[in-house]
Amino acid sequence: MKQKLVIGTRGSKLALWQANHIAACLREHYPNIVIELKNMVTTGDKILDVPLAKIGGKGLFTKELEVAMLSGEIDLAVHSLKDVPTQLPEGLILAAVTDRVDPGDALISPEYKTLDKLPVNAKVGTSSLRRKAQLLNARPDLTIVDLRGNLDTRLKKLTTENLDAILLAVAGLRRLGWAQHITQVLPQSICLPAVGQGALAIEARENDAETLDMLAFLNHEPTRQATLAERTFLAEVEGGCQVPIGVHAQLDQDGQVGLNAVIMSPDGKEAIRDTIAGCPAEAAMLGQTLAVRMLNNGGREILAKLFENQ
Structure with missing residues (x-):
């Protein structure tokens, strides 16, 4: 087991709270470990006078942390899961997804x-x-x-x-x-959340088995399965911050994953809504199936118009 872990984080109050929260969980689980926090500035932190949709959306708050991870400068990074692109750089994986608080x-x-x-x-x-x-x-x-x-x-x-x-x-x-x-x-009938909203993602190197082992206890499997459905939906639609998509999945009392989603035009005048449910083992398939269905039922036309105007 490693005696020291370096956590990469953005410097905002919320990012520091999240990194310190994970650090506290690690110290409680491994009383003798040394945890160091390394603050980093991301592209999204630097550009504050332009709407996110106009500067690339996903990845703006993670890229610099990922570069530091791949170089070995840090061992792991703590993100809001909603900021994490569905495609991670080669060599990095989501080591854990924490229990989600209110996604609203x-x-x-x-x-x-x-x-x-x-x-x-x-x-x-x-x-x-x-x-x-x-x-x-x-x-x-x-x-x-x-x-x-x-x-x-x-x-x-x-x-x-x-x-x-x-x-x-x-x-x-x-x-x-x-x-x-x-x-x-806001009720979800009015405003569905962003993919992964409310959960934290812990990202680490795929080949760093020791760190991955140490982080495993932080993973909350029901949240991981629910957000896998959401992230697969997003990947299939090929959307990021620049696409108006709301999606939320959760496990019901019977252990089934229910996934609700909306694809909208930016002015809110056009909306495609749909829902799907199934077992957690099929989370990724549920996300993909719902996305394809909604794209075929008018979502593709909404997105085509959106990309024409970008």
């Missing part, structure tokens, strides 16, 4: 509280094309304002940019102890 999207509106009470033409901030499309589907009158930056920055912009509401992930707010800001968790 939070509306924060101190004055109006809920989506239905927002006034006509209310200004709502979000950095996500997925959230924007689903919001406009529910409320076509809203004015959507691009909102970049770390969680604390975006919370401040609610006031400094005179917004009526902003949308953030419930999980991040909970992890930082800021759940009191949430005025509504």
Whole structure:
């Protein structure tokens, strides 16, 4: 067993919370281990004045960490699973996927509280094309304002940019102890989450058997199977942050995986929704099957129009 592990992380408050959380789990499991955190700046951290959809989407918050892993500079990286591309660089794998906390999207509106009470033409901030499309589907009158930056920055912009509401992930707010800001968790009938939202991913080198062994206890298999269905769906649709896709899978009381998804036009006017269920062993097949079905039922046309305009 290794006596020391170096964890790579971004420097935001949320990323540091996530890395420290995994470090604490490792120290509890291996009392004599030395854990070092190495802060790194990713492309997504550097470019804050351009919408994510315009600068490439997935991989913006992971690439530099992956380069450091492959070079041996760090042993593992902790990510929000929703930031991790479905195709990892050769030589890297997901060593563990943690138990998912609430995958939902939070509306924060101190004055109006809920989506239905927002006034006509209310200004709502979000950095996500997925959230924007689903919001406009529910409320076509809203004015959507691009909102970049770390969680604390975006919370401040609610006031400094005179917004009526902003949308953030419930999980991040909970992890930082800021759940009191949430005025509504949007129902999934209005806003399906991003792939993997609410779960943490621990990435490591495929050939580093010792580290992989040490990380195995962090894996939560029901979450891994559910998010495998989601990630396979995304890979089949070939979407990233630049494509308005919402998808969520979970295991029901009978142990079946239920997968719900939506493919939308960015303006929210066109939407293809569908659902599928099956056993956890078929998680990847369920994601692929649902994606193909939705693409054939109109999703392909929506995406073709989207790519024409990019």
